[in-house]
């Protein structure tokens with residue numbers, strides 16, 4: 001006889017509820033699955049991330065760590081309980097005003113932790129806020145705007161409401177902000193068809209092995225709730241996917257060999273309890289482990305096993321940029337500096353693991369999934385299923401962080417495969433360990449580089465060799481290998497260059513796209529070399545960089561002459577007074593310091609916006625329906641970076657209406673034209689320009705229809721457009737016009753593909769239409785006994801061309817700095833070791849210092865209103881700036897990231913030993 005699950009009575013958001021589930025069921029699951037309160041998020045199920053934070057009798061708890069049985073008779077408050085009578089609470093309003101939510105996946109947890117604090121302490125100090133919210137992780141914001149928001153809870157308003165024509169440049173609050181603050185936003189794991197079966201992937205415990213799958217009949221018989229098992233044989237199209245059309249090398253489900261730990265080999269599909277109760281050991285798989293190729297040295301060793309049979313020497317691809325005469329450049333140098341650097345494997349650690357659902361209807365398939373790239377997903381799903389692209393509809397859910405990690409297909413392929421072949425709706429949510437083990441990473445790198453300068457400190461030559469561990473499959477390895485040598489000299493004028501890169505296969509997890517595509521790794525080298533050369537020729541490090549900074553009219557390493565928008569020198573000039581003061585203050589502190597030593601460092605960067613040397617188009621459409629509603633069909637996925645808001649602002653000004661008159665559709669491949677992927681800092685620049693053109697196109701059509709002049713004012717009414725032109729009024733009756741398939745009676749479209757040129761065999765050409773530039777200053781303190789590094793302050797000066805929305809730009813800079821800080825000091829993914837967020841550490845509230853942002857506007861003529869990208873530029877200079885600061889503090893030139901305490905301590909001791917210091 002089957003026992004009924006007990007019923008547990010408690011209150012949620014002031015209402016009594018009875019939940020019928022086993023007493024050990026996690027409260028987070030009860031709230032989400034039983035009560036439909038999906039505002040409570042799940043990021044780890046282990047008490048690490050705090051995304052599930054709710055109030056239990058008024059105190060913050062992690063709902064994933066509370067069993068249903070523990071809440072009997074008690075009161076639970078979730079994010080859905082904060083707003084009153086349809087109005088945001090003061091705390092929610094403050095979050096909206098300050099841009100404290102980016103992707104929003106951590107926001108419910110942040111709000112609940114803050115609510116707990118404010119109930120006890122209505123006017124907390126900053127340290128109290130950071131302490132109270134310290135258990136909730138955010139990967140997007142760098143925490144500073146969250147702190148600002150909590151401290152400003154007594155403030156009022158929801159941000160600026162710009163008039164028509166004034167949206168660009170305004171501090172407009174996120175157009176999708178409110179739903180992130182109320183818990184109404186729908187992420188990948190939040191909705192699915194009621195009858196959806198659950199999918200669980202069985203994954204390899206070995207980094208390299210051959211395997212065979214035995215008789216699955218007994219497994220089916222033992223688990224009646226197991227509806228289907230799918231293997232490589234069940235993939236109806238091509239069991240190979242990958243970013244590039246040529247060289248798709250990754251199986252959806254491995255056929256007989258696995259190449260990294262965490263690779264999927266089989267799908268279990270059925271009811272949730274059944275598939276979760278199946279132990280891996282129950283599945284009849286015969287593993288024959290092989291020695292894995294681990295790391296770059298092993299992969300490049302003579303006679304190393306080939307990870308991919310058709311890639312000799314484990315070299316996936318190589319990149320080269322060569323200019324001038326390198327030997328002559330070094331011969332002309334008065335000073336030469338060189339070094340070797342190594343960086344770790346870094347995990348994206350977005351707080352939302354991969355999730356989504358899929359359903360087949362006849363010969364069409366709908367997949368709703370968290371993603372950065374709906375159009376590539378659509379095409380990839382069609383490819384593996386052997387069907388037409390037009391048969392697949394990809395609907396991006398809200399995306400709880402991506403940073404490049406959701407540019408590769410993952411759960412969407414499993415969903416598409418299962419829904420299509422079974423003709424049943426399915427859903428899947430990766431666990432945190434599964435997400436960490438199976439998805440792409442930042443390439444670990446080994447770099448050697450040298451640079452020379454003349455007696456005046458002008459760079460004469462630069463040579464760079466970088467090997468990037470691309471793991472088992474190609475993913476974005478070719479992109480990294482292409483982008484690295486272009487950027488490796490840094491944002492400086494160097495007449496003689498030879499930069500080489502290699503993407504190297506190993507049995508590590510596939511390395512893919514991660515905010516910077518290899519450029520952050522290069523920046524360690526070029527910035528350290530600048531510091532060393534500056535020291536040798538007796539120049540201040542900032543002055544050295546100013547002397548070499550690329551300016552308008554200069555030629556880059558690829559021979560591209562920058563015609564416009566090259567604001568590095570302005571960034572450095574803006575930092576100069578702060579730099580001088582901070583360096584002096586650190587020297588003074590160190591004069592009589594003991595164990596603690598302070599330092600200040602600089603990091604500079606440049607970053608080409610968009611794809612490298614290939615077409616990179618985006619199309620946006622805006623339409624108006626019979627009621628006078630404006631809809632922006634925006635394929636530029638917002639993964640938290642603010643694309644929804646930015647596109648609306650740009651389009652509104654181009655059209656000449658207030659931003660709040662525009663609603664948007666994001667990324668639905670049946671409704672929105674292809675805007676490409678959200679990557680490479682391209683959306684503001686490329687899709688933003690398309691949004692501007694779309695707005696201008698619709699405006700021109702409206703003015704033409706109304707027979708009025710270019711300066712006419714557009715006013716939207718109920719079913720009509722009123723046009724005011726030099727004192728005259730004209731009306732367009734929208735109800736008299738014929739709607740198109742989307743219900744719009746008038747529409748405008750904008751298309752932009754930034755002009756680039758292919759590179760020749762020496763890497764000469766025009767790889768990008770424009771570049772972002774930045775300089776950051778980091779002040780740090782080193783505990784020379786413990787080896788700990790505390791970042792005390794960052795000043796970030798960024799040339800963004802034109803600021804479309806200061807809140808969004810500041811938020812991107814803060815978040816990039818947080819990730820750069822993590823890369824510098826703590827983040828290192830080790831397969832099988834760091835597979836949850838208590839092992840893999842990312843920065844928390846206490847790690848982020850005060851950040852001052854300085855926005856430089858050197859307009860890019862091709863960009864929308866002069867704007868260019870900021871997403872990746874925000875991260876790149878931070879780590880080199882921190883490493884430079886360590887040198888002033890300790891005299892050490894760190895060569896390995898992350899600079900964890902044990903590494904720093906060991907380096908300090910080694911240096912002391914070398915100097916014969918008895919304290920070593």
Ligand code: FES
Pocket residue numbers: 041042043044045046047048049050051052053062063064065
């Ligand atoms: S989901 Fe509960 S702490 Fe992460």
Ligand code: FES
Pocket residue numbers: 100101102103104105106107137138139140141351400401640
């Ligand atoms: S806004 Fe905090 S994780 Fe994205």
